[in-house]
Amino acid sequence: MTEHVHAVHPEPDMIQLLTPEGLRVEHPDYPLEITDDEIAALYRDLVLVRRIDTEAIALQRQGELGLWASLLGQEAAQIGSGRALRAHDMAFPSYREHGVAWCRGVDPLTLLGLFRGTNLGGFSPYEHNFNTYTIVIGAQTLHATGYAMGVMRDGAVGTGDPDRDTAVLVYFGDGASSQGDVNEAFVWSAACNAPVVFFCQNNQWAISEPVTTQSRVPLYRRSAGFGFPGIRVDGNDVLATLAVTRKALDDARSAQGPTLIEAFTYRMNPHTTSDDPTRYQLADDLETWKLKDPIARVKAYLTRQASTPSGFFDDVERESQKLAEHIRAGCRALPNPTPESIFDAVYEEMPAELREQRDEFVAFVESIEEATV
Amino acid sequence: MTEHVHAVHPEPDMIQLLTPEGLRVEHPDYPLEITDDEIAALYRDLVLVRRIDTEAIALQRQGELGLWASLLGQEAAQIGSGRALRAHDMAFPSYREHGVAWCRGVDPLTLLGLFRGTNLGGFSPYEHNFNTYTIVIGAQTLHATGYAMGVMRDGAVGTGDPDRDTAVLVYFGDGASSQGDVNEAFVWSAACNAPVVFFCQNNQWAISEPVTTQSRVPLYRRSAGFGFPGIRVDGNDVLATLAVTRKALDDARSAQGPTLIEAFTYRMNPHTTSDDPTRYQLADDLETWKLKDPIARVKAYLTRQASTPSGFFDDVERESQKLAEHIRAGCRALPNPTPESIFDAVYEEMPAELREQRDEFVAFVESIEEATV
Amino acid sequence: MAEVTMAKALNNGLRKSMEDDPKVLIMGEDVGKLGGVFRITDGLQKDFGEDRVIDTPLAESGIIGTAVGLAIRGYRPVCEIQFDGFVFPGFDQIVSQVAKMHTRSAGHVRMPITIRIPFGGGIGAVEHHSESPESYFAHAPGLKIVSCSNPSDAYWMIQQSIASDDPVIFFEPKRRYWAKGEIADAPDPLHISRVVRTGADVTVATYGPLVTTALEAARVAADEGHDIEVIDLRTLSPFDMPTVLDSVRKTGRLIVVHEAWRNVSISSELAARVQEKAFYSLEAPVLRVTGYDTQYPPSRLEEEWLPNVDRILDAVDRTLSY
Amino acid sequence: MAEVTMAKALNNGLRKSMEDDPKVLIMGEDVGKLGGVFRITDGLQKDFGEDRVIDTPLAESGIIGTAVGLAIRGYRPVCEIQFDGFVFPGFDQIVSQVAKMHTRSAGHVRMPITIRIPFGGGIGAVEHHSESPESYFAHAPGLKIVSCSNPSDAYWMIQQSIASDDPVIFFEPKRRYWAKGEIADAPDPLHISRVVRTGADVTVATYGPLVTTALEAARVAADEGHDIEVIDLRTLSPFDMPTVLDSVRKTGRLIVVHEAWRNVSISSELAARVQEKAFYSLEAPVLRVTGYDTQYPPSRLEEEWLPNVDRILDAVDRTLSY
Numbered sequence A, B: 001m002t003e004h005v006h007a008v009h010p011e012p013d014m015i016q017l018l019t020p021e022g023l024r025v026e027h028p029d030y031p032l033e034i035t036d037d038e039i040a041a042l043y044r045d046l047v048l049v050r051r052i053d054t055e056a057i058a059l060q061r062q063g064e065l066g067l068w069a070s071l072l073g074q075e076a077a078q079i080g081s082g083r084a085l086r087a088h089d090m091a092f093p094s095y096r097e098h099g100v101a102w103c104r105g106v107d108p109l110t111l112l113g114l115f116r117g118t119n120l121g122g123f124s125p126y127e128h129n130f131n132t133y134t135i136v137i138g139a140q141t142l143h144a145t146g147y148a149m150g151v152m153r154d155g156a157v158g159t160g161d162p163d164r165d166t167a168v169l170v171y172f173g174d175g176a177s178s179q180g181d182v183n184e185a186f187v188w189s190a191a192c193n194a195p196v197v198f199f200c201q202n203n204q205w206a207i208s209e210p211v212t213t214q215s216r217v218p219l220y221r222r223s224a225g226f227g228f229p230g231i232r233v234d235g236n237d238v239l240a241t242l243a244v245t246r247k248a249l250d251d252a253r254s255a256q257g258p259t260l261i262e263a264f265t266y267r268m269n270p271h272t273t274s275d276d277p278t279r280y281q282l283a284d285d286l287e288t289w290k291l292k293d294p295i296a297r298v299k300a301y302l303t304r305q306a307s308t309p310s311g312f313f314d315d316v317e318r319e320s321q322k323l324a325e326h327i328r329a330g331c332r333a334l335p336n337p338t339p340e341s342i343f344d345a346v347y348e349e350m351p352a353e354l355r356e357q358r359d360e361f362v363a364f365v366e367s368i369e370e371a372t373v
Numbered sequence C, D: 001m002a003e004v005t006m007a008k009a010l011n012n013g014l015r016k017s018m019e020d021d022p023k024v025l026i027m028g029e030d031v032g033k034l035g036g037v038f039r040i041t042d043g044l045q046k047d048f049g050e051d052r053v054i055d056t057p058l059a060e061s062g063i064i065g066t067a068v069g070l071a072i073r074g075y076r077p078v079c080e081i082q083f084d085g086f087v088f089p090g091f092d093q094i095v096s097q098v099a100k101m102h103t104r105s106a107g108h109v110r111m112p113i114t115i116r117i118p119f120g121g122g123i124g125a126v127e128h129h130s131e132s133p134e135s136y137f138a139h140a141p142g143l144k145i146v147s148c149s150n151p152s153d154a155y156w157m158i159q160q161s162i163a164s165d166d167p168v169i170f171f172e173p174k175r176r177y178w179a180k181g182e183i184a185d186a187p188d189p190l191h192i193s194r195v196v197r198t199g200a201d202v203t204v205a206t207y208g209p210l211v212t213t214a215l216e217a218a219r220v221a222a223d224e225g226h227d228i229e230v231i232d233l234r235t236l237s238p239f240d241m242p243t244v245l246d247s248v249r250k251t252g253r254l255i256v257v258h259e260a261w262r263n264v265s266i267s268s269e270l271a272a273r274v275q276e277k278a279f280y281s282l283e284a285p286v287l288r289v290t291g292y293d294t295q296y297p298p299s300r301l302e303e304e305w306l307p308n309v310d311r312i313l314d315a316v317d318r319t320l321s322y
């Protein structure tokens, strides 16, 4: 008696351009022309976003943030894909894409408001072509698809003009792949050949549920049955992620339609600072994945294979220190919202009855404050 | 510049055991041992369910039914799959599966209540292991999956005991394949290897939308990426449908998990009696598909290849007449529901406040009736 | 001016919006060649092309979710939900995304999305085709909810809804699609209620399909010597409370009428507000004539179940008996 | 008897139901090894196995939809929705399937499904983690809605909900999970409200997280000379109107308190019913102290936004000023 499905092979057909040991390898479909300086720049990104993460966790421990969703282990997936974007491309994150935000030029402090509880996102997606975080799992995949439909209607695909052709990149997790919305986004984007790239960070966990709870076959295979290609990339390899995402975005821009990328990686921290993975995770797994660290391999490459100028690593370290100070000081200085701001952006045009509620609310809060003083 | 998706090949890899001309063909994966008497019995089914359909349409025209969703053209898909079921298997229909209901032993009159507006379904799924019709597109695929999970928990799969092992068969349309629920049902059934068979009648249309609006690749391919097999069968071939469904149900019963079957067929009538397909359908298509009629080919086979006893066709015709009379008379005799019945089955335990509403309602309706008398 | 049906008025209004603003898109199931199952979008795909009148795959969450993305990109999507009972697969995208995106982005992102929903019963349909889900949506901040009751409002309100920078759920009384009326030369503001019949004794507030019914009841009541004021609410979120309160302060009596279930509904809210804001003016409690708290019945029973002239008159008698 | 937290009481109640009836299943995201993000199902998978405590794929429609199928097969699924704001992808299956299946099948099919939803704010969480969606569900016939406010009710009501042959949405006040209390020896019926403090001047009706707050307010009011009666509603659909009306007839004044948005909510319905049924008893309009009609604010502002002792006392002053 054989089941229709066989066990999931752990790492099938995974694109890799830099081994965990730091060796460059070639892949016929994904040639990557990249200078050592450019690799060094990626290294800098990786280190800095890991630093953002470290600082945010510390701030959470000190009570400055209510929560933090760590990206530890997923730096390469995020930097590789984020750096494949062009300025006028649009990115739709889930809630863990601090590294992508970094690539878009979003100040890390901008991200902290949500986790500190001073706002719900609170920034303009248009400023850096990076949407606010979406917490309802999978919902953003449809937004990205719709946005891509808009791009098509604006005539901004397949013109051949690199300043005009636009792609959309949307992030979601392995857990999210089970949501109806994500599959509907696959249906839509395939049906209308939308310029959208679905970037699934398979970090092996959806909180406590291993990816096998969602699917017993590799996730990258999901898209073929919807009518577009899927590919699995070593998500701990920044070069492979860059190359694979670049190709998918190029395809999207040139009107060849969507691609699903599964970045095979690992969540090296708890789901969020509220989580306790000792209840469900084997310490062994973490050890295995530590050997595949996304930063170590780039450092190994830069140290051993490239002629990285002496002092480079120190410079990055100094920059990382400065960034940490920026975050620590900036976080504490984030302005507390005013009570009346709660009412500000419920509507573009505030109805009279809400204005009345606001005025009552403000008057009441003031009366209490006076009474307390 | 090539798109990721190429045009849909019209009929790829379709399992066929009886050609439109009525010739038996063999398929290595789907050997079908079937006697001519059994084929004749299928013929009878096909004719009778088409008759049910014809009568219901006539009743709708006469104002006896508010609506009817015709199965014309889809008889083979429904009889072939319906006859593959065993008594203790469970079927979850959409709203067009009158032929499947027939196979389950459901009196056609039982189906008419919904269309006449005397009830909302109104029958017990347990009586014939046939669930009430589901109108919200796709919702029933999750119900079937859950039911199949129950079957597993009852230890009624993979025991090898044919009286115990149970499969679930769920019907949905090509349009439904786009709904989140259907894809979530694929996720669930794959993840837990549920004994459920997904039977998609691709009748080429979702009201006015051709199947290409939903997908540019054949629908049967959808399941592979979820981790279970998909297969396309000639949905106008009752033998192929029977063989393919039988195999899938056997697999399900023997704990091999789900299968997706795409029955390639054609909706030969308007979507429902309310629809006007002249707005969107080419008459030519109908003509082409008429040549593939699911009944004609069986008749051709029985007439030319089999030693069908003389008089058989006349017997079926007589039976069909009797069935028609049963439907015509029975429909008009369907009891009108009483007003208070509206409140009867809202809850298993009716809350006091609803009882109060009911009593007010009944009193009011009576007072009006008295006033009118 | 010639009279047109509400269906045609909506069609004309949609056409006008599309002509006025190239960012307006129509999307939904069967809205293209078929022109929608009620033909409200008839001919629009032919005239504006498949890029602007989009037959979508069959999934409501997808329709709303992609509309959100289109809105972020600067478009003004008008989504058609085929029938009231089929909006729920899109509920999450509506209440958690459409309604919240503006707040989430601190006002940077606008959601000028219109969601058209043919609603209500009385057409002899099967399950899920006769519901009145407006109360669910009125609970959610961030959404605006309106309903038209006549061709002129249909024509103007659909354009105003599309022009609104806030998301609007637009409830169309499907059983009145074929009723005819003249189109006014200019619109009232979108979010006002309108006194459609003045009266001194009792205020009846309703909307959508039952405005006609309430006016009929008022005529019958007049014969019985009762002078009914009828308000067409038009806007369900926000409410236009001044109009309602002025009327109630005059008549001292209010009956709220809708097809939707009574429990936790539009009429609950109006009753709660009116008893608070016009406590000393009320000579009788606010009464409600609504759908019963059961599933919408099979069509053979819908006439009994739906609020009708008799039930409104009964409530008039009851309120006057206080 | 030793005091236990509400979390533990729920856990014990679930365990008891699972022991009593082998058809009871628990299903949801992270309910297995993790025991749920709030540990309500802690240890149950270990003791009852993966077949009865099921970590599901991540999709709420799937959770509810498969529960419907399991119920048809004779099971009694208890679904956990991880947080209030994540129930909406399952909304369609809840309001169009769970709620309607019994009617659709003319009573042949039962839906003994319990949907547990940790709800409400005050825990410093991010968006979608602090909502109070009970009003949406209370609009739908076919569902029953309850909420517990203390460990004893938690223990008994969860068992009663699971034992109910009708579907029950069970709202757990997440910010009270760690509050302790004793477990009563025997339960009250599921669908009754309870006077938790008797008083003569004003009735405050509330449920879930705010029962504690209302009792605190009552204590402060007592110092100011006002005698507040507090009702823990417990059942939100159906309501237990006799208990509420008896109280209002005595005090003449009612304040309804909940975290949910005010518009078209539980408090709207209570106000509408009470002004109708106790019109001549009311000495002041029914007042409401609720969440404002905005999105739930960022956590730094939630204390201001949420109903609290001050806002309840303010309403007490206002109602007494009539």
Ligand SMILES: Cc1ncc(C[n+]2csc(CCOP(=O)(O)OP(=O)(O)O)c2C)c(N)n1
Pocket (backbone or CB within 6 Å): A096, A135, A136, A137, A172, A173, A174, A175, A176, A177, A203, A205, A206, A207, A267, A271, D029, D058, D060, D082, D086, D089
């Ligand atoms: C609709 C919905 N249901 C549940 C949750 C609660 N939740 C937050 S994160 C998460 C797991 C997500 O896993 P995955 O998609 O793999 O992303 P990851 O956190 O691993 O990046 C869950 C269940 C949610 N945010 N939204």
Ligand SMILES: Cc1ncc(C[n+]2csc(CCOP(=O)(O)OP(=O)(O)O)c2C)c(N)n1
Pocket (backbone or CB within 6 Å): B096, B135, B136, B137, B172, B173, B174, B175, B176, B177, B203, B205, B206, B207, B267, B271, C029, C058, C060, C082, C086, C089
């Ligand atoms: C959720 C939902 N949305 C819309 C509808 C309206 N509707 C009824 S049938 C139908 C088309 C279904 O097409 P398909 O799944 O191919 O089934 P077929 O009617 O062809 O058998 C639509 C859109 C519905 N019933 N449910």
Ligand SMILES: [Mg+2]
Pocket (backbone or CB within 6 Å): A173, A174, A175, A201, A202, A203, A204, A205, A206, A207
């Ligand atoms: Mg994950």
Ligand SMILES: [Mg+2]
Pocket (backbone or CB within 6 Å): B173, B174, B175, B201, B202, B203, B204, B205, B206, B207
């Ligand atoms: Mg179809």
